[in-house]
Amino acid sequence: xxxxxxxxxxxxxxAEYEEVARHTDELVRTLPDLDAGHExxxxxxxxxxxxxxARRVLQHIVAETAQHAGHADIIREAIDGAKSMG
Numbered sequence: 001x002x003x004x005x006x007x008x009x010x011x012x013x014x015a016e017y018e019e020v021a022r023h024t025d026e027l028v029r030t031l032p033d034l035d036a037g038h039e040x041x042x043x044x045x046x047x048x049x050x051x052x053x054a055r056r057v058l059q060h061i062v063a064e065t066a067q068h069a070g071h072a073d074i075i076r077e078a079i080d081g082a083k084s085m086g
Contacts (some may be wrong), residue, residue, distance in 0.1 A: 028058065 004013065034055040040046045052060075073084055 024061070034058070 004010075031054050035053050037051045037053045038057075040050045040052060042048070077083060
């Protein structure tokens with residue numbers, strides 16, 4: 001389901017990503033405590049009323065970004081044959 005929509009451009013999507021990254025950086029800078037928690041949104045994969053600490057959210061963001069970057073690197077290697085490690 002993650003596809004560019006009509007009218008979207010790579011430059012626009014990258015600019016949006018940069019804006020979200022700036023916002024995230026500001027949130028991290030202003031957190032009073034990494035143990036500060038918040039309720040998670042309703043979703044089938046969360047228990048009702050589940051809470052995560054800021055630390056857990058940030059760890060999740062890092063893990064998700066690394067995992068998806070790894071997937072992208074696998075695809076790139078399949079296309080150009082170049083290895084980035086080893």
